């Protein structure tokens with residue numbers, strides 16, 4: 001077996017995930033109470049004895065101590081263990097999907113497929129994976145804060161947004177694809193446009209590439225990068241591919257899309273129904289996702305998360321739980337699904353996303369529809 005290195009990497013990313021998960025536990029517990037995550041060190045919530053380092057090992061210590069404090073014997077919630085395990089699985093799962101399987105079909109990873117299978121992971125692939133891990137870590141914190149308190153602390157989402165902006169400036173679209181590849185793709189896109197003006201069909205190679213990606217052959221080919229897509233295509237002249245300006249602009253557009261869409265939906269529902277459905281924390285969560293993903297993926301993630309949100313709502317109605325829903329976890333699930341499924345989702349909406357007239361029409365149509373829907377909801381079930 002030559003691919004044993006992959007299993008070593010999987011194990012190591014899992015262990016790293018459990019260590020990060022242990023830190024996420026601290027953040028989930030302390031941040032909503034406006035406590036510092038750095039000071040004081042971990043201690044028992046009952047006897048205030050500091051937890052020694054060897055009693056603070058992710059996953060293991062919970063079982064060594066049988067879920068109790070060594071000093072006073074108070075039982076700890078199993079949730080700490082489960083969040084560590086979950087984060088470990090997510091980190092290893094992202095390594096497997098992002099890098100080994102190349103689920104987003106990144107051109108640069110496709111070209112390095114053989115060496116990746118042998119366990120030689122290029123630095124750019126690690127950077128790509130690390131960005132997803134940072135985003136998911138913030139999503140885990142916000143989801144659990146939302147579940148616990150029905151509130152998403154602003155300090156978490158703002159920190160996450162800053163991280164997203166920095167990541168976007170460092171790794172602008174179409175990174176991690178090679179400069180050579182993206183320049184070649186842009187040349188072919190220009191050629192397709194010239195052929196369109198002259199009424200000549202696209203070349204066979206261009207048609208095959210379009211078919212592979214499931215888009216119209218006259219639509220430009222957009223390489224998927226760490227930022228899935230650029231803010232606009234054709235790119236503005238002052239923000240060329242791979243420039244920090246393009247990264248920043250794409251990130252800022254994502255921030256605006258995330259926060260404005262959710263605030264808009266909230267406002268329209270409030271207008272029609274006389275009662276607010278979404279919290280402002282949800283808008284902040286989408287702002288954070290937008291800073292990593294740009295506006296197209298953020299918008300789609302919102303629609304994708306409607307499905308898990310409906311499932312959560314249905315379960316709550318069946319079991320007569322709390323009346324106020326936590327939208328954080330469904331939004332997080334929608335974001336992750338959209339990121340991993342962009343290769344299939346993106347091209348279907350490409351024609352819509354890069355057409356001003358179509359966007360305006362859909363925006364107005366969506367607003368009217370949402371207002372009417374909330375008005376009908378109000379008539380059926382008065383708040």
Ligand SMILES: [Zn+2]
Pocket residue numbers: 044045046047048049069070071072073074
């Ligand atoms: Zn104790």
